[in-house]
Amino acid sequence: MSIANVISIIALIVAVGGLMLQYYGVILKMKEDIAGMRSKCNPEQRAKDFSNLVSEVTQLSVKVAPFWEVVSTHIPQLLKMPHTLRKDDLLQKMVDRTLTYDEAVELQSLLDKEGTEQSKELQLAYKFALSLLNGKLSGGKDGWQL
Secondary structure, three states: OOOHHHHHHHHHHHHHHHHHHHHHHHHHHHHHHHHHHHHHHHHHHHHHHHHHHHHHHHHHHHHHHHHHHHHHHHHHHHHHHOOOOHHHHHHHHHOOOOOOHHHHHHHHHHHHHHHHOOOOHHHHHHHHHHHHHHHHHHOOOOOOOO
């Protein structure tokens, strides 16, 4: 594994750690807000609290979107290997955003099988790619959009 790959993975881990800390902080605040909303009987206050909650979720989404954009373009590059031509082709389609739903299912299967056979550093890259695919595939074939 080259130094550039190791540095990329370390940078990715640090970025994910920061995002997770921020994410879980927002989630805990949301839990407190929801618990507080349950105890309030005033419908106007509930509407205001709900509006604030929607705003916070939107802000979180905006903050996390660039991270997944980086993951969706850089992680597939780390996973390409000279002896896995079909997987490499599908990863390139993922980067180019031309991957079909059926190809995404195939890539998910390939990554899932191959990821367990890799070093711990590369397993993290496989997990990120799989979580990105899982999130996109969760909408089903009708809602497919990469």
